[in-house]
Amino acid sequence: MRLLGTLAGLLLIIITLVDGFETILQPRRVTHRFRFARFFYRSTWRIWRFLAMRFSVARRRESFLSVFGPLSLLGLFASWVIGLIFGFALIYWSRAFALHAPEPHVNFFTYLYLSGTTFFTLGYGDITPIPTIARALTVIEGGMGFAFLAVLITYLPVLYQAFSRREATISLMDARAGSPPSAGQLLLRAARSGSIAQVEEFLAEWEHWAAELLESHLSFPVLSYYRSQHDNQSWLAVLTTILDTTALLMVAVEEYNSYRAQLTFAMARHAAVDLALVLRTKPVPIENDRFPPPDQARLRQLLIEAGLPHRADEEVERKLGELRAMYEPFVNALAQRLLFILPPVMGDEGVADNWQRSAWMQRTPGIGSLPAATHDGGHFD
Secondary structure (H helix, E strand, C coil): CCHHHHHHHHHHHHHHHHHHHHHHHHCCCCCCCCCHHHHHHHHHHHHHHHHHHHCCCCCHHHHHHHHHHHHHHHHHHHHHHHHHHHHHHHHHHHHHCEEEECCCCCCCHHHHHHHHHHHCCCCCCCEEECCCHHHHHHHHHHHHHHHHHCCCCCHHHHHHHHHHHHHHHHHHHHHHHHHCCCCCHHHHHHHHHHHHHHEEEEEEEHHHHHHHHHHHHHHHHHHHHCCCCCCCCCHHHHHHHHHHHHHHHHHHHHHCCHHHHHHHHHHHHHHHHHHHCCCCCCCCCCCCCCCHHHEEEEEEHHHHHHCEEECCCCCCCCCCCHHHHHHHHHHHHHHHCCCCCCCCCCCCCCCCCCCCCCCCCCCCCCCCCCCCCCCCCCCCC
């Protein structure tokens, strides 16, 4: 029993430290099969997702889902700390180290108390080990606890900086592509304002954003569960809009240099595929077409009226279908896993953007020429 307890304690400590290292310090995807952090998120997300589906009101469901990201992070930290404390307690208990203690008889909970006070460096001194090897172990545990907690504290600012950078581009998409964003609205707004040439500049920014999204979410997968400020926005919706826009520019828009679109499409598709792999979501074909033929004809007509030449033939439809098949199953799988809603390709022109709304009225004074709001996409009650 002593040997088993010692081995179990050592194994628990090693698993916890390796998992913490891979999650916080190792900036790359972990490929081995078992990983505690992955198991933790998969199991807790299933429960949280099941509870969220019980909400009939969409806004309450989104508010409930938005809590999971930060709360699960705290839960993971607590699991690591508990694992280290229990691991050292098992070693102390299995070796039956003699203690200076107020109680004449010690048990496992006495050693657990010793481990906890040592890990958090409380320094009460009411229970202290007598053997030299036990004292050495408490020094090791105290140093490990101090360093481990310091790493956790420094991890949070890095995580939230990555989250802020992600959300900045999502907010910029509001006026450019609508709320929720869509490729159709993005191209229509650029064409009607005579600024279609600026889309190429946007594509360069979105390529860098997709690269940062891939890097940050591979290094910190918990960011995938962090939701945006508005219910009708998400990182997955923006990524899908970028893919839709670049696909349309590559095959359907005449007199456009498609090389820039190809680069952005490649980066965005890379992000979608790798994030689906990290979250263990197999590609799922979309049942309801996001860009049915009536929407294609409508968008084509509106773009022509806005002065943007648009090709329409069987070859264009075939190439567009091939491009969509390269990414839609992956973003659809992510949407089903994370309970996001994928935006349509065409978009609805009758819905106001988030910047046009306020908590006190449907439309902000002074912008009467813009479409009135039909629903509130924010968190206002």
